[in-house]
Amino acid sequence: MGAPKQPRSHQTHRFLDDTTKEINEWTGEAKAVEIHPLQMFSEVFDRHTKDDADELFTAGTQATTPPLAEVSDAPVKPWLFSRVLMVLLITFSLLLLLFYAFKNERALPGLLVMGSLTVPFALLIYFFEINVFKNVSILSVLEVFLIGGVASMVATMLLYSLIPTSNGTDIWSALLIGLIEETGKLLIIAWFINHLQLNYIFNGMLIGAAVGAGFAVFETAGYGMDYGLVVLIIRSWQAVGTHTLWSAMVGAAVVFAKDDYRPLTTQTVLRPKFMRFYFMAVALHALWDWHLPLAWLDVFYIHQLVLIGLAWVVIFVLIDSGLREVRTLRQAGIPAEEHIFLPVPKA
Known part of the structure; x- marks a missing residue:
């Protein structure tokens, strides 16, 4: 008799461990990353005051940026984003009511x-x-979101004008589109990271996410104008796993490529850490645009949901890597009075 068949849940857990271990090796640690979304989002349902939100929004100023010794390496538990999401959803719902109930164009x-x-x-x-x-600061983030979002679209259009592409949905067309758009965003992400002199994984993810979110907003608005509200709504919920996450990966890749915290150069982008996460973003983008010859994958958006899940797995691994970076900084013996912007050894 053969070995007993393992339960499906065990197989899934093993597959996830193997996947996170492989991706985590790209960051420099050869072990699986435990993913606990319920733990990460546990504070979403806790009660928080307006003062709690105001305190979070004051981060990033000279008075509120903590010294390195006070930076926490505890598991992140964000919650403010859910309040922002709720406000935006309510606003969108009221606009839908205004349009459909009162026929107000x-x-x-x-x-x-x-x-x-x-x-x-x-x-x-x-x-x-x-x-x-x-x-x-939130002001810097908004600047990157607005200016960086539009600038990345300009950079992308310039690349499209230089590189002939088709509007097809075959794998090669999708791959070329992913390569062009992720490179266009990369140019802007790298500029902002160098300009703001940011050196840490979480910093790179934030700047990348800001550029990607801006790109996503302006692109989706264009598609909504051309194809209507149904396409707008579909692209809106799918944005949970597209440009913002892909660009966060690219932002982390830029930080990985920086040589001793010096500005990014054409030589440092050849580093394996950069290439792997950059091409991961390109591959996810290409797979998203590729019209797979398997009709059943379009049922209930299985194709998109799988890619969204994979993108979040990469983000969770990068978050773990970012927290590991904090622990490495502490082990380097950073004095309490040192300021957060001083360069320190990487893992």
Whole structure:
């Protein structure tokens, strides 16, 4: 008799462990990462006051940026993003009511804006919260979100004008589109990370997420204007696992590529850590755009849900790597009075 068949739950857990171990090896640690979404989001359902929210939004100033010795390496438990998401959803719902119940077409521009903004902006607040270094202000994040989002679209359009592409949905067209768009965003992400002199994994993820969220908002608004509210709503919920997450990976890749915290160069982008996470973002983007020859994958958006899940697995591994970086900084013996922006050895 053969070995007894393992339960499906055990097989799934083993597959997840193998996947996180492989991705985690890219960051420099050869072990699986335990993923506990319920633990991470446990504070979403706890009661928080307006003062708690105000305190989070004050992060990143000279007075509120903590010294390295006070940066926490405890598991991140963001919650403010859920309040922002709720406010945006209520606003969008009221605009839908205005449009459908009262036949008010003047609500359409608002629907385009809020429908495009809701999920990417809430995700951006998520990445702002988990930046445990608290060294980037909300004003800087908004600047990167708005200017970086549009600038990344400009960079992408320039690349499209230089590289001939088709609008097909075959794998090669999808791969070329993913390569061009992720490279366009990369150029802007790298510029902001160098300009703001940011050196840590959480910083890179935040700046990447800001550029990606801006890109997602403006792109979805365009699709909504062309194809209507149904497409707008579909792209809105799918934004939970697309541009914002892909660009957060690219932002982390930029930090991995920096040489002793010096600005990114054409030589440092050849580092394996950079190439792996950059091409992971490109691959996820390409697989998203590829029209797979398997019709059943389109049922209940299975294709998209699988890619969303995989993108979040990569993000969870990067979060674990970011917390490990904090522990490495502490082990390096950083004095309590040292400021957060001073360079320290990487893991």
